Amino acid sequence: MMKPTDIKNPSYFHKVVDCQWACPAHTPVPEYIRLIAQRKYTEAYMVNWESNVFPGVLGRTCDRPCEPACRRVRVEETPVAICRLKRAAADNKSDITEHLPDIPKTKNGKKIALIGGGPASLTVARDLMPLGYDCTIYEKDPKAGGLMRTNIPSFRLPEAVIDEEVDTILDFGVIKKFNQEVTSLKDILDQKYDAIFVGTGAPKGKDLNIKNRYEAEAIENIHIGIDWLTSVAFKHVDKIGKKVVVIGGGNTAMDCCRSSLRLGGLDVKVTVRSPKSDMKASDWEIEEAELEGVPILDNHSPKEFVIENGKLKGVLFEKMIAEYDANGKRKLISSGEDPVLLECDDVILAIGQENAFPWVEKDIGIEFNEWGQPTVDKITFQSSLPNVFFGGDAAWGPENIIWAVAHGHQAAISINNFCENIDLNERPDPITNLLSQKMGIHEWSYPNDISNSNRFAVPHTDHSHALSSIEVEVELGYDEKLALEESKRCLNCDIQTVFTENLCIECDACVDICPVDCINFIENDTEESLRLKLKVPALNTDQDLYISDNLKTGRIMAKDEDMCLHCGLCAERCPTGAWDMQKFTYIEAHTEESKILNYVE
């Protein structure tokens, strides 16, 4: 027999808000989309800023784990354009100065070193500065921003956007030690910081050690993708050959090929070893590259760099076939066809990257595993040296910006606990709340008449103009009208259906009106058989069943959370108010008090 659902458990309704649950930083997505719908862009931006620190950057570049999770894809083809709505908030906001935290003039006497000036370190600084900490950022490049600045080309992310959001944090009074590559952790430890955060990312691009890789005639024309992108970002490189081969199938490869098109490349190709369907790059990045005319040649495994007449002639590839064993495990084998020569002037290697710590002495107490990764606690981000914390790509290898931000928030909590002598495992609780949205008999304080439209496309710069310079941003972003239309697609999954057993008269009105058949009045049973007995079997076990206590007739109410549209019709048709639509607020705990509720109420 299933037990009644405990809706007081903060995870229960949080899980129903699929986008927020999927976001590593648990950004309250429906909340900011509703603010955009009310044209409260600054407030929408601040809800984001508190959660993910770089809304303008992420609104253009986030890996958006929220979108595949969006409930909308269960009933139609495309998710809400959550990411691009975030950008709309950033594009249309007013001055945010008055909303920024006060930075105490009198410091608390604790000094923190942040190694690496990327999103993880900046997030730690953002969370600790308002508490009075002295934060020092060490950055090897002349400006902070990390991979946001060095690895994402300006046609996707203009420099001004990075500058604005990075400077917001630096202007809290962060001590900037830029153009200073840390070459010894011991040196930093010797400076008696109260805690050290390592956010150095995964800066080492993987090399491809095949024939002629290091021949003098070719070495100038074979580039490591992320290093090349960094050189482009700092304008140390401003051209490339006419024919370019980019090797690799991730997002870096897509950035490399599209950058090449803007720096003089006319015939730019991407090659991947595996079938195209196995490529690591996000679908939309692949789509953009192909729209710009870059062919993606799959099943091409590089064999050697070909040198002729004293210079690079091209790359020789072996054609591959993917074979899958009974367990679905892939094996790439040679197809036996003749090797293919792709002629080119330059080759860019974008086959992965890793974190590397040549600058961490082996005898200072930081443990590394057999792959050279530091031992880092998954919850506290503490290393084996108690005052040293790791986060972002430096902790467990390449992820993306939003993960780095999430790590930064958690590491800041740990560092604060550490400096205050509080157990690191004592994590602050999130703010949760349930609030009825009832305004009248059939009126709710949320927009339940959602749009049936398909996802609105983001307008792009004219193709030839887009390719004319690497500084021209390709995506124009939604204008206000499009943003408004897109925001109406949000199903408001944070507005929960809350059921009160003793009010129910079992009239079936909710069952009859529910557009997606998720409500059932049924004999109780085990979860396994109950799932099969519902009006439409509930086969997605990732989503819970909402179970009531016994009703008058001895049956229970069982609702499949998987399909609910949060339209509120069950509550509108309920004659006794047994169903109510209540807004579930979940605000992730940070070091300082949340202001999110000020923006939404």
Place this chain on the structure above:
Amino acid sequence: MTFIKKPIFRHPSLPKNDLGLTYRDYEGLVSTLCAGCGHDSITASIVQSCYDLSLPAHKIAKLSGIGCSSKTTNYFLNQSHGFNTVHGRMPSVATGANLANRDLIYIGVSGDGDTASIGLGQYCHAIRRQLNVTYIVENNGTYGLTKGQFSATNDKKSKNKKGADNPFGAIDLALMAIELGAGFVARSFSGDKEQLVPLIKKAIAYNGFSLIDVISPCVTFNNHPHSTKSYDYIREHNTAMGELDFVPEKENIQAKYSEGESVDVTLHDGNSINLQKLDGNYDPRDQDKAVSILRKYRGEGKVVTGLLYINEDANEMHETLKTSTTPLNAIPMNDLCPGIDELDKLNKSYT
């Protein structure tokens, strides 16, 4: 009522019937009745029944009179023919329509006022003629649209919402239908779809007049502690006469009930009904028994539900009248109206 339109999104795994349709293809507009109205559950049961039977919507005509009940034809079968008639006159319009086109399935929806008061005469004659219609009375014992006066089906011991006594006794539409010769008489409760849906399916399959008197609580005026048509009262006093199972012809393999505990009734069209007897000796083919049981239980304050009476040999109106087997709209004009010469010939034959 509800202000927003019902979202067009539907569960992607909704089952489909033989026509490749989901039950939502049998829906109508969103109800404008009070939230929790029993009528909406009856609507949902009609939708479910037509879906289960894989009926093509264009082969159905839905007809109603006036009242809350009669509004509901707008809420199901959006693709079907419909006629929202004058108060109490649904049976006449249904009779005319049925005479003109016997090939459609007729679903008449009426209420206790529409049937037991203003339309009582029409009701009687439709039964008397064995009009082939599924006649559903959405019976809440009150005039909801005019703020809750007692209707003719309200029990004498029931009070109104303000506590006033009902001075008059109730008309029992089911008992009356049996007396008048209806071939299929059932009673059910809007809050029990497990009983109601098989009854509607059976009634649609039945060839002749079929009545389902569905007690359907009025949440606004007649769902209080002194009502005998409230959700709670019906649940406490419901006495089901049998558990029905509708067996379409194509699935007519031997039933799951053992001999002696069930009654099998084969219908004209080859479909059959299996009634599992809950009350020892009850056989719905025995008219006298049906009448006496209804009277007996009414005296005991019980609400008898289920299939109360069925006559598998009754002739429907067209059989009695020996009308053309072809619907009038399918008969060529020359045959339908042979012209003045034929009329003259006919007239001369009487001289």
